[in-house]
Amino acid sequence: MEGEHKPGWRFRLHEIIYESNTFAGKAFDVGLLIAIFTSIIIVMLDSVHSLHIQYGDHFNTLEWVFTILFTIEYILRLVSIQKPSRYIFSPFGIIDLLALAPSWLAIFFPGAHSLLVLRALRLLRIFRIFKLAHFLFEIDFLKRALLNSIRKISIFLLTVLMLTVILGSVMYLVEQRENGFSNIPESIYWAIVTITTVGYGDISPVTPLGKFVASLVMLIGYAIIAVPTGIITHDFALARRKREKELYESCPNCGREGHDVDARFCKYCGSSLFR
Amino acid sequence: MEGEHKPGWRFRLHEIIYESNTFAGKAFDVGLLIAIFTSIIIVMLDSVHSLHIQYGDHFNTLEWVFTILFTIEYILRLVSIQKPSRYIFSPFGIIDLLALAPSWLAIFFPGAHSLLVLRALRLLRIFRIFKLAHFLFEIDFLKRALLNSIRKISIFLLTVLMLTVILGSVMYLVEQRENGFSNIPESIYWAIVTITTVGYGDISPVTPLGKFVASLVMLIGYAIIAVPTGIITHDFALARRKREKELYESCPNCGREGHDVDARFCKYCGSSLFR
Amino acid sequence: MEGEHKPGWRFRLHEIIYESNTFAGKAFDVGLLIAIFTSIIIVMLDSVHSLHIQYGDHFNTLEWVFTILFTIEYILRLVSIQKPSRYIFSPFGIIDLLALAPSWLAIFFPGAHSLLVLRALRLLRIFRIFKLAHFLFEIDFLKRALLNSIRKISIFLLTVLMLTVILGSVMYLVEQRENGFSNIPESIYWAIVTITTVGYGDISPVTPLGKFVASLVMLIGYAIIAVPTGIITHDFALARRKREKELYESCPNCGREGHDVDARFCKYCGSSLFR
């Protein structure tokens, strides 16, 4: 009898946790979102020294409440799915586990000498923010934009990195070691700060020749910042055009779609599109 | 008799204040613009310490002149409209009231202890600048551009925020507390300063590992700055295309669209577009 | 007899100075370019204190050589044109005069008390760089891009300015006077430095609330930097499309041009475009 009940109970739970087209499913999603936000803000506030001294104990209690809540959620997710392994090794399953692990590990490895490391582990709980990705990444738009352009953007970033290595080395030769460009990695860091137009000013050229080279670096950065923009804008237009093409009506003869707006004959079977 | 005159007088006033197709209406608009600009500049100059000491009294007098002028304008707007509540609760009605309130409140609650707060209230009058929106936002172009993209840009900004939370937390772990990254909110502030390529330099990485992570943050920021540009450029093209389609009618013979504005014959079947 | 020669001589001079399709015309243009560049570099070098002390006299001599050369050029331009007034009041005529004026004025008003002002006048000669515009602005491309978008970009800049006034005032209220935001104009300067992502770091928020507001300002700046890009990219596409349309062959019946690529019938007279 219980065996007969279980599938129905599991099915309803699955509907609440994994889907969001029922009222309970939506309520669960919103509640989860609020819990994630609150727990992240507590980790943030706890990192502020003055607040940690005053409210540290309260923060600690709240953190444990959320840890237990998220653990229950994780177990429910495992229970309500047919093949738990599919969830465990999915990107979101790994993220959910990583968001839980630090708190629990802090109990089992509490050695006095590792206090600092443990605090670091605790801070990893901020990665609960990744759980927000559940909600954000379902928006078709950003996924498409990022996946479409990611390969071209990578090539572009590699080229920029190569450029910063060369320009950083040139600046290391030009500027004296005393002017902040104390070694090549440091100079490359400067080149990245400059070419991305961030410009902290913690390292900046001092000699006239250095300033001249730096000016060239800036103008190069100014000109090539346009490249990724061009790539993404272009890919947006392509993605849209592709989708638009699929919108137009199907051929009345062969039934296939994907005709251009100005097509008068089916490009697959050659029969007229107008009846 | 007076009852007969009033509607005509109210109608003419409405024409001057709310419309701008008569000479008087345009003159009122330009005069209002100059008054707003002048009052804002006076608030600005009054905030400069040395000028406040020398000309503080004059500024105060001028501020009162403008306050009274804007109050008269507010009353006239109420009087000349049929349903005053429609103006009062419109965005511009609220802005106009907010621009007036601080000056008047400063009289009725002049307690010595709230002097600083009152000065702050006075500064709110700078929000009179919003009244300029009356003029600017009538330009169809910017309204369309902003409304079209605002949802996508919001999603993008949320993603960037999530990224800065993660990257800020990583930097808090990487850099020592002594190097300026004193807590997670501070580190997130640093991440925003860096990813938006502002780069004040008030907080900047000190350790080699911190500089490496910072370089990654900058390159990420450099690559994703392209996304909002792509969104807006793309939406511009769509908005234009949409408008074009609405402008040009279809051929009365073959029913196909896409004719130029100056076309007189269908480019597909050659029959006249005008009947 | 001389009266008969003069027109021919004036015509040839006009060809050399104003046109560039003869060898002499091109040589004149290149020579002028080199002279402008050299004179600008001399003004620059003379501004460097150490070089001024050592080579100041030589620089002075060279400056006078160039001043005399450009004066001769200016007189020749006046002589060789039919209506000198057309040149004098053209943008380039005014620029050429402004580039000459400071050197000559420095002789006639050499009063000891105005020494500093004279140095300033001398420096104005760097505006000879505007003469380069002769050469650069003839490139059709940039002219079109700038003229097309200048109105929209202005509206955009006005909106950004309005935003910086509001955000600057908010920051003046939020941050203490001691933290660099000493008056509203200063705060507006900070808002411009921040929203344009320049980020000098000479003024930066100190209080947590100030950092929060500053983060909002940066994210706003990050999102709206996309707007001018979108405008210009879009206008490029429009300009190109317009030009392309004019490329396609004329109608064999009425001879008018401007047909679309896929047009089969003339949109003006309705006759077939294919014979």
Add this chain to the structure above:
Amino acid sequence: MEGEHKPGWRFRLHEIIYESNTFAGKAFDVGLLIAIFTSIIIVMLDSVHSLHIQYGDHFNTLEWVFTILFTIEYILRLVSIQKPSRYIFSPFGIIDLLALAPSWLAIFFPGAHSLLVLRALRLLRIFRIFKLAHFLFEIDFLKRALLNSIRKISIFLLTVLMLTVILGSVMYLVEQRENGFSNIPESIYWAIVTITTVGYGDISPVTPLGKFVASLVMLIGYAIIAVPTGIITHDFALARRKREKELYESCPNCGREGHDVDARFCKYCGSSLFR
């Protein structure tokens, strides 16, 4: 007999070194890439003072190993090609030689007085990074993007440079010599730092007028940063359209073009595209 063997041996070597469609060819490419990366990282690490003291000798040994390896590679490239002069004077031949030269020159000219220069020469070996271009530049995409836009971007950069010269000179007049704007080249450097939105903050305006002018410079920079983006985005779209046109043949019946890649019948007249 040996003469008969040589061509075959040379041909196989050519296949391995210059081509990458055999297994040996791919292995050679990957091995070379790893060697270049490792040698660059060693040069970088050697520039760090503390590491140089501790591991300087090891780095030196490893540098010589790589120098010998790259020398062998250079000789093999010369031997395996039919016309060695074609490789020697090709861009990559010159880069490969420049990457080798510093190490060897350091032996033959070891004079004590030129020690610093020699270290500089050694650093030039970082230009081995250019060898990566072998791999990167084969990606059609970036080559096209850069070549297409390089002329327009140059004109744009020239205009920006002209602008910075003018704005820099104005700031030199406006700000006092004491405020960091000590000469015109320095002021131009500041203008470049500002207009490219890098904003180090090493030089920043101090006087109110200076801050006002700087604000204008920033807003100008903010508005014109859109121009190169517009250029590149537009050129991307053009390049794509051009390639599309070249890919798809015209209809053999009506001669019209613009068919999709998967079209089998003309969309205008309905006849088959394949004969």
